[in-house]
Amino acid sequence: MRLLLDNIHQLVTNKGVVAKDGIGVTWDDLGLVDDAAVLIENDRIVYAGSADQCPNDGIDQRLDAGGAVALPGLIDPHTHPCWVGSRHGEFAMRAEGKSYLEISAAGGGIRASMQHCRQASLDELTAACTANLARMFALGVTAVEAKSGYALNVDGELRMLRAIQQATERTDQQVVSTFLGAHAIPPEFDGDSEGYVNLIIHEMLPAVVEEKLATFCDVFVEEGFFNLEQGRRILQAAAEAGLQPKLHADEFAPLGGAQLAAELGAASADHLMAIDDDGVRALADAGVTAVLLPATTLFLGETTYAPARKLLDAGCRVALSTDFNPGSSYTENLLLVFTLACTNLQMSVPEALAGITYNAARALSLHEQTGALLPGRRADLALFAVPETAAIPYHLAMSDCRWIIAGGTPYRAPSNTAKRI
Numbered sequence: 001m002r003l004l005l006d007n008i009h010q011l012v013t014n015k016g017v018v019a020k021d022g023i024g025v026t027w028d029d030l031g032l033v034d035d036a037a038v039l040i041e042n043d044r045i046v047y048a049g050s051a052d053q054c055p056n057d058g059i060d061q062r063l064d065a066g067g068a069v070a071l072p073g074l075i076d077p078h079t080h081p082c083w084v085g086s087r088h089g090e091f092a093m094r095a096e097g098k099s100y101l102e103i104s105a106a107g108g109g110i111r112a113s114m115q116h117c118r119q120a121s122l123d124e125l126t127a128a129c130t131a132n133l134a135r136m137f138a139l140g141v142t143a144v145e146a147k148s149g150y151a152l153n154v155d156g157e158l159r160m161l162r163a164i165q166q167a168t169e170r171t172d173q174q175v176v177s178t179f180l181g182a183h184a185i186p187p188e189f190d191g192d193s194e195g196y197v198n199l200i201i202h203e204m205l206p207a208v209v210e211e212k213l214a215t216f217c218d219v220f221v222e223e224g225f226f227n228l229e230q231g232r233r234i235l236q237a238a239a240e241a242g243l244q245p246k247l248h249a250d251e252f253a254p255l256g257g258a259q260l261a262a263e264l265g266a267a268s269a270d271h272l273m274a275i276d277d278d279g280v281r282a283l284a285d286a287g288v289t290a291v292l293l294p295a296t297t298l299f300l301g302e303t304t305y306a307p308a309r310k311l312l313d314a315g316c317r318v319a320l321s322t323d324f325n326p327g328s329s330y331t332e333n334l335l336l337v338f339t340l341a342c343t344n345l346q347m348s349v350p351e352a353l354a355g356i357t358y359n360a361a362r363a364l365s366l367h368e369q370t371g372a373l374l375p376g377r378r379a380d381l382a383l384f385a386v387p388e389t390a391a392i393p394y395h396l397a398m399s400d401c402r403w404i405i406a407g408g409t410p411y412r413a414p415s416n417t418a419k420r421i
Helices: 015-019 088-095 100-105 110-119 122-138 154-168 193-210 228-240 257-264 277-286 294-299 308-313 334-343 349-355 358-363
Strands: 002-012 032-041 044-050 061-072 074-076 141-147 174-182 216-221 244-249 268-271 289-292 318-320 381-384 401-406 409-412
Touching: 002 044, 015 358, 061 074, 061 401, 074 334, 074 358, 088 100, 110 154, 122 141, 122 154, 122 401, 141 154, 141 358, 141 381, 141 401, 154 174, 154 193, 174 193, 174 228, 193 228, 216 228, 228 244, 228 257, 244 257, 257 268, 257 277, 277 308, 289 308, 289 358, 294 334, 308 318, 318 334, 318 349, 318 358, 334 349, 349 358
Parallel strands: 002 061, 074 141, 141 174, 174 216, 216 244, 244 268, 268 289, 289 318
Antiparallel strands: 002 032, 032 044, 061 381, 381 401, 401 409
């Protein structure tokens, strides 16, 4: 099956971003091509470049892009899409001045979602995860990371990961699973965090690996959650079992999570609102991708964003994500994050665009498959009805995405325009 996608006003190939491995990105690195075409065979890109040089033999299907801007499919590298229940009451509490940590200490936060998810069936979790992934897909997200972490016991965490696996089978998106049993200390282990760490290492991890339910293992290293040594033990055990390490690091206090990510060669260190200079240098020296989550800062009513400019200027590779979850960042909108990166993180449009494409793929170890429109890579694209690339983040919290191509299969994005029925 050969699909020709033509009448593309502007194409973003990310050729130079790949060459620089996502560091020091400028407009020149986006590999912009005007009046472009893309030729796809089955699920792979055969050609991406100027329309007048595109092969046109053996075409089975033609898709007129209508003068759209075509990007690599967007990638969301830090999400929690598998949960049931609502925590809207916590939003109201924050509006009245309560902090995230205060709400968590009072029994809200992750523990509140835990109660819902422990009671949910596999079918209920699968349906919820499938619906959440579909909303991301409609915005042009063709690859996404999906974490467990809202059951915090052996049976529940396995059920969540099985639900993610089943939801993956219902979408053409690439979905990468992450085991996050170390998301919080469950109430039955109050006062015995070491007991829970031992449960993760000796019971949860072996079961996850035996069923091949995850690619990554993540730990929330933060005051009131897991300390550095506990994070090290869990992630070292995970690495020995074949899972790649990730960290929720330095979100509220500079505890050295970034340095631990560097020490372990983690795929990414995420959040980083409170990272210190030593942490910045450690990530840059180790080549660990920094995943920043500005929607979380916004949703929590905070004003201190992760120091993107400092990370970029130090030579860090920076990715961006929604942190979609039921408590601290209830949004699937990666396009909103694109805008926030340009307005509140002081990132340029090319830097932010790399952050939701190639660099996000780098955080998921998918960078040799997707994140750029180059021959041989998976055919993942998002097409936007805008005059040029710079206009995509200009439209605040709204989507101008019109077509999504995932693994070579085209989909029409839902319209934002109401129609009379």
